[in-house]
Amino acid sequence: MRIPSRIIGGALIAALLTQMTACGTIIYPDRRGQIEGKIDPVVAVMDAIGILFWVLPGLIAFGVDFATGAIYYPGGKTAQIDPAKLKPAVDAQGNVDKLKLQAILESELGQRLPLDDPRLIQHRGSVEQLAAFGLVPAA
Template sequence: MRIASRVIGGVLAVTLLSQLTACGSIFYPDRRGQIDGKIDPTIAVLDALGLLFYVIPGLIAFGVDFATGAIYFAPGETAQVAPEKLQEAIGADGKVDNTKLQTIIQSETGRNLPLDDPRLLQFKGSVEQLALLGLQPVA
């Protein structure tokens, strides 16, 4: 009887430990912060295994991966847009027009970025950052 309880306890511990590690945010922390993309089937299957064994941890794993964006494949390519092209998106008052910016990025890189997504974080730059890029502040 004592051996059976140890085996059950060991299986339970291994199962819970594997559930804690079956999460895209743990395997790929560099993917966090993405808004959308193609879902990584490996991470989706690992999260689904959590649903198979325990419903609540599996749902939490899916929720965390979708909320952080770690379930999506990381884009493997980079694209650059010349700063002169980006000047067209800046209005006379110095504010950036998101629709013009989205059009410029789509025409230059071929990628459609959801700039109207409410989860998008926008940061204000400083004069020093503009100087490092060789740009003059216009406002």
Template structure:
């Protein structure tokens, strides 16, 4: 009688632990912030394991991965734009004009990046990064 309850408890604990870690946001934190792309089947299967054992954690895992963009494959390319070309999008007071920046990126990269998307994750740079690109920090 004691062995089956331990076995069932061990299986439940193992399933819960795999579901807690079966989230693309934990496996691939560098993928966060993507807006679209091809869905990674490994992450889908890992999230679907939660649906097999527990409906709510599985749905939460899918929701988190789609909301953060971690469920999508990375595009496989890196893109760089010369800092001199980006100066056109920065006003004298240091504010970035998103429309100009979007046009520059479209022209240079050949890809449309929706900078007004509400899922866009924006991070601020440091003073050293701004100085490296020849920009002056503004308050």
């Protein structure tokens, strides 16, 4: 009878410790340090389940996740590239060579962007924008 009670006790202690250390902080350590943003419902629900079973550890989990910022979705990432570095990807008619553009973006950003992805939304610039970059608009 002693062994089953020790197993149950060990499982209970492990569950309490995981709730006290906060779900979002353990699962998403890269989100730490954020100040604000949209709350991730998955992390919020896991913390709420902690409140449902163990009130104090669940509240501590919420507090730790809010304090560390792990409860928020990660912020969007942006990058800027000098337009002069993009000129080799545009030919004389104003058409963009996707392979050259992808190579330039990969060398500048250090990431490979899938420019052939069907979900990619392409926007056309105005004639004034092209002239500002010293490009000839295509007819």
